[in-house]
Amino acid sequence: MILAIDQGTTGTTCLVVDEELRVRGRGYRELRQYFPRPGWVEHDPEEIWATVVEAAAAAVHDAGVRAADLRAIGITNQRETTLLWQRATGRPVNRAIVWQDRRTAARCRELPADLIRSRTGLVSDPYFSATKLEWLLARTDARPGELAFGTVDSWLVWKLTDGRVHATDLTNASRTMLFDLESLAWDDGLLELFGVDRALLPRLVRSSEVVGEAKLFGATVPIAGIAGDQQAALFGHGCHERGEAKATYGTGSFVLVNAGAAREPPAPGLLETVEASGGYAFEGAILSSGAAIQWLRAGLGILHEPAESEALARQVESTGGVYFVPALTGLGSPHWNPDARGLVTGITRGTSAAHVVRAALEGIAFQVADVLDAFPASVGVVRADGGASANGFLMQFQADLLGCPVEVAAERETTGLGAAALAGLAIGIWPNLEEIRSTIRRGATYEPSPDRDWVAGRRAEWQVAVRRAVLT
Numbered sequence: 128m129i130l131a132i133d134q135g136t137t138g139t140t141c142l143v144v145d146e147e148l149r150v151r152g153r154g155y156r157e158l159r160q161y162f163p164r165p166g167w168v169e170h171d172p173e174e175i176w177a178t179v180v181e182a183a184a185a186a187v188h189d190a191g192v193r194a195a196d197l198r199a200i201g202i203t204n205q206r207e208t209t210l211l212w213q214r215a216t217g218r219p220v221n222r223a224i225v226w227q228d229r230r231t232a233a234r235c236r237e238l239p240a241d242l243i244r245s246r247t248g249l250v251s252d253p254y255f256s257a258t259k260l261e262w263l264l265a266r267t268d269a270r271p272g273e274l275a276f277g278t279v280d281s282w283l284v285w286k287l288t289d290g291r292v293h294a295t296d297l298t299n300a301s302r303t304m305l306f307d308l309e310s311l312a313w314d315d316g317l318l319e320l321f322g323v324d325r326a327l328l329p330r331l332v333r334s335s336e337v338v339g340e341a342k343l344f345g346a347t348v349p350i351a352g353i354a355g356d357q358q359a360a361l362f363g364h365g366c367h368e369r370g371e372a373k374a375t376y377g378t379g380s381f382v383l384v385n386a387g388a389a390r391e392p393p394a395p396g397l398l399e400t401v402e403a404s405g406g407y408a409f410e411g412a413i414l415s416s417g418a419a420i421q422w423l424r425a426g427l428g429i430l431h432e433p434a435e436s437e438a439l440a441r442q443v444e445s446t447g448g449v450y451f452v453p454a455l456t457g458l459g460s461p462h463w464n465p466d467a468r469g470l471v472t473g474i475t476r477g478t479s480a481a482h483v484v485r486a487a488l489e490g491i492a493f494q495v496a497d498v499l500d501a502f503p504a505s506v507g508v509v510r511a512d513g514g515a516s517a518n519g520f521l522m523q524f525q526a527d528l529l530g531c532p533v534e535v536a537a538e539r540e541t542t543g544l545g546a547a548a549l550a551g552l553a554i555g556i557w558p559n560l561e562e563i564r565s566t567i568r569r570g571a572t573y574e575p576s577p578d579r580d581w582v583a584g585r586r587a588e589w590q591v592a593v594r595r596a597v598l599t
Contacts, residue, residue, distance in 0.1 A: 129550050130186065130197050130348070131543040132179055134204045134279050135356065136160070136225065136378045137421075139178035142540055143190035143197075144547040146556055148566045150538060152190025154182035161222060166229035166456070169222035172210050175279065176286050183343065194346035199337075199554050200287070201352030201546030203359035204279035206302045209259035211267070211327075212282070214275050217290055220267050223279075224259040227379075227414060227456045231258035232465040238320075246317065248301070248308050248399025250463050254412065257304035261321045271324030278303070280353050281329045284339060287350060292339035295329040296353035301401040308390060308399060308407070334358070334403040335549040352549030354403040356542045357381040357410065362403040363545025364510040364536065365564035369406075372506040374495055374525075374533075375542065376515035379459070380416035382498045383408045384506065396461025396501045403549060404560060411460035411498030415469070416491040417515050419453035423487060429480045437518045440485035448473040450592035451486035453494075458596065461501040470596040488521045493589045496528040508532045512541035519573075526573040528582060537570035 128151065131142040137160070143152035156178035161169040187194055207226035212219045224230070231253040238251040238258075249255055260276055267274070277285065281295045300306040300313075305323060307314040313328055332338045334354045341348050354362065357375060361383045364373045369387035374380060386399070388406040393399040402408040417433070424430040430439070450472050452458075457465035471483065499506060508531055515521055516535045526533040538544055548563045557563045 128190065128192055128196050129199050129201060129547040129556070130183060131201045131203070131547040131550070132183065132283065133356065133540065133543040133546065134175060134179060134202070134283060136205045136227070139175070139182045140540060140543060141179070141182040141186035142543040142547065143186050143192060144544065146551070148544055148548065150540065152186040152188070152192070154185025154189060156182045160225065168225040168227040168456070170208065170225055172212065172219040172223050172282060175223065175282065179283060187344065194344035194348065197346065197348045198556070199351040199550040200341055200343070200348050201550030202280050202283055202350065203354050203356050203542050203546035204283065204299070206278060206299055206355040206357065207254055207256050208279050209256045209263065210277050210279070210282045211260065211263045212275050213269065214273055214290070217285065220269065220274065221263055224263065226254055228259065229253050229457055229465050231262055234258050234261070235465070243304060243317070246307050246314055247304050248393060249304055250398065252463055253465055254414070254459065255302060255304040257317065257321045257323070260323060264322060271326040274327055275329070276323070276327040277329050280355070284350060284353070287341035287343065288339045289342060293329045294332050294338050296332050296334045297401045298334055298355040298358040298403055299353070300331055302355060308401065311401070333405070335553045337553055349554065351553035352546050354546060354549055357383055358400070358403040358408065359545030359549070360512055360542045361385065361408060361545070362548060363541040363567070364512065365567045366510065367404055367560045367564060370504065370506070372508070373510040373512065376416060376491065376511065376513035376521070378416070378418045380413040380491060380495055382411040382495055384502055394501050394503055396463065397498070398460065403545065409502060411501065413494045413498065414457060414459040415453040415455040416494060417513070418455055419451065419487045419490065420515070422455060423484060429484060433514070436484050436488060437520045439481045440488050440520045442481040443479070443485055446473070446486040446489060447475070447478060447482045449478055449482045449486040450589060451483065451490040452592050452596040453487065453490050454596045460498050462593070467596045470592060472592050472595060488518065489524060491515065492521060492525040492528050493586070495525060496586070499529060506531060508534055510534045510536065512536040512539055514539065522573045526575045527579055528586070530575050530579065532575070533573045535570040535573070537568040
């Protein structure tokens with residue numbers, strides 16, 4: 128048995144996974160987000176840890192096993208979220224700054240964009256960790272040697288090992304804007320640019336290797352897999368070959384295409400990142416997708432539960448001319464405009480809640496299509512996971528927009544399965560990538576509709592709405 132810890136933006140999911148990559152037990156705990164100012168998004172690091180402990184206990188209980196039965200732990204996490212804590216006490220010096228946070232947008236406009244792009248494969252955007260860390264360091268008087276920086280994976284490894292191990296894997300490191308993709312190492316020039324002392328940094332490790340021993344519920348269990356959530360999902364889909372693609376529909380939507388073992392420049396609007404099996408991937412990062420559905424529920428009260436969105440969208444034959452650009456925290460790929468704002472356009476007296484919900488779902492699919500249009504080569508099939516992949520309306524609309532099949536994972540928690548597979552690979556449960564790939568089960572496939580003449584017109588109107596959101 129392997130315990131997979133999937134620490135996400137709105138909650139923590141833990142899975143107990145067997146040697147057939149079947150889920151034997153699940154646990155989930157919601158995680159509170161804090162919004163102290165417009166554009167600011169924070170988490171309490173101790174609350175992150177508490178959700179992990181509670182969700183792990185629930186998963187082990189649900190599986191009917193003991194902690195001593197676990198052979199390894201795999202960790203996957205929301206990326207870019209930035210934490211800083213005291214080495215001596217393990218006490219956070221501030222709340223964690225979440226990847227969605229926009230407080231450093233002005234600083235990002237001052238940065239040498241070409242330098243950052245060439246070394247890190249990223250764009251100068253507050254999405255990434257470096258400017259968040261710079262902001263935190265400017266607000267503490269502690270010396271660098273007294274502090275530890277990490278993304279969420281580092282924080283969890285620290286907590287699981289009682290502070291004995293301070294490490295991060297290459298996939299998470301590649302999201303910090305402090306990491307050189309060519310040398311696969313921390314970059315001295317970028318550290319100087321952001322005022323980051325090496326004493327703050329975690330040790331770099333591979334995504335599949337034993338990095339330390341966790342103390343969990345009275346048992347000692349090796350931590351054998353670590354990967355950022357999107358790279359873990361790519362691995363969990365078995366996208367180990369160049370050109371294979373996946374889309375994860377969560378709080379944001381993230382499209383990754385395996386780019387192989389050699390670096391090549393990403394197309395404008397895309398990111399280059401490290402993938403979990405050792406090569407590179409191209410990525411499109413959409414900052415708000417499922418977050419838009421959550422906003423319709425919690426902000427407007429249109430939905431009682433996100434799952435209601437499919438039935439409501441099917442109540443109308445179209446959006447009635449309504450377009451919803453969910454730029455709730457700016458626009459990510461391929462636009463990268465942190466100042467863009469969400470926009471609902473085309474409303475009339477005849478507009479109903481169903482039209483708005485359908486427009487929100489279509490907006491998610493339009494954003495994914497915009498990202499895939501930016502990739503250098505067409506994709507033959509898109510493998511989908513995440514909570515919104517259960518929405519049949521969204522998946523069919525996505526297939527129609529893309530003109531290629533959308534294959535939904537049999538297990539929507541593909542991110543957690545990827546973490547489990549990485550851990551199992553490290554301790555020899557699976558001998559190689561092909562064995563893992565053959566174990567993965569596939570779910571429903573949505574084929575594009577034969578009559579797709581309407582797509583071009585809808586895409587053109589969507590692009591007009593996006594331009595309005597950028598100008599707002």
